[in-house]
Amino acid sequence: MGDADITLRHLARRRPDDLVRAFVPEGRPVEVLGWIDSQVTNIERRLDKALRLRVDGEPRVLHVEFCFALRDDVPDRVFEYLGFLFAALRIEAPGEPVPPIESVAVVLSGRRRRLPATGQRRTAWPGRPFSGTHFRVDAVYQRTVGELRARGSVLWLVFAPLARNATADALREVVAEIHARAASAEERAELYAALLVMATVDPWGHNLRKELVMMVEDKEEGLLRRTPIIGELIIEAERRGELRGEQRGELRGEQRGELRGEQRGERRGEEKAIAELLGRLFARRIGRRPTAEEERSIVERARAIGPGEVEDALLDLEGEALIRWLAEPTRRS
Template identity: 60%
Template sequence: MFWLAFAPLARDATAAAMREVVADIQARSTGDERIELYIALLVMAAIDPWGHDLRRELVMLVDDVDDVETEKKLLRSIPAIGEMIAEAERQAARQAAQQAAEQAAQRAAQQTAKAIAELLGRLFARRVGRVPTVEEERSIVERAEAIGPVLVEDALLDLEGDALLRWLAEPIRR
């Protein structure tokens, strides 16, 4: 078992190979022995002569084992390893926050676009006397995206029935 700790030093060390090593350590060792092997594994990954940068992968793997709480507490008590685990957690939190913000912005943009399309569709219906067809609605939305909703609103208010239909049928001038 001791020799497994040197796996990160191998020229062909990969994340997949490290998953197998961690699984082997977990299956074939006891609690204290396992912690010592994990520590040695992480120390060897820090040496990293081939530039594999397996430390983060190993921290995540060790974080995913079955006896998580006991092993996490022991690993966190070692300053260097505790800092690596904390950094991985901070990075995961930053990524989650960024993803949530991007999703919220995307939802807001979709809601805004939908509201603008509904408003412009109602203006069209008042000017022409009917609900816009799918093609006309698409043209209204494309124009709002291309030239801005204010100019499309102006056209919907200023142009009469047939002139408005011709304007929507024309190619969009940007």
């Protein structure tokens, strides 16, 4: 899913409690113990999509898969992932029972007709009793803005542009709520970035992206232009003529000339946004900003194997192992 996947996974890691609360029965006490991290990470790096919990004091595991659409390969991916996850939990605690695991596919787009509440991957022979796995389907794009707001967290507000009844007025309220409830300017920037990325998915054809860009820019009074991830979206919108002059101020002729047809400049902007997001993740893991050489390696690897794989490595590898990995020659997948 590209930008959507890396953005959502980053936010989910920052707000695991808000992610979990939507999938635990209301009123049940829940404690988030952390993301699954084990030896099997070396084989299957996506294991950071599973959270260890206590629900009613009992151990549980929640696996969340963000999906652009409920394609035919999603049940296979869920089943494959659960095999890795089950093996990881057994290796981690030999002889102990593996906690019950719940899988949820959060779906961002697809058909207009209601998706089923559950999916399955059957492995049994035809005519034999079912064996395989079932998983929950959370089609966020088929929900209303009100239903997403009722989940009580700014994390779920970023999905509002996907809602079947999304309007400019509803998104203006969402932007104001994020502005009021985000804990810091950095978190606001990350939430707005996710909001704008979701608007590009646009499963219902609402075509609200340009209005949303203006709402965010107006609310922050230019601050987000200096935030690489969102700033590049605003510049791109201006290049395409999606912001009206009276609302953003006329661009000087020199600026307009620079923005037209600069595909290489767009690519550099995208790489800068990737480097900024992954660089912040590197800093949290290592305790310092990446050097120029490390940042160059991050961008090269993101281009070669994808931003999601680089994010996985930044989350999985510790200290010197991460630094050594960045120093190795880049291998294309």
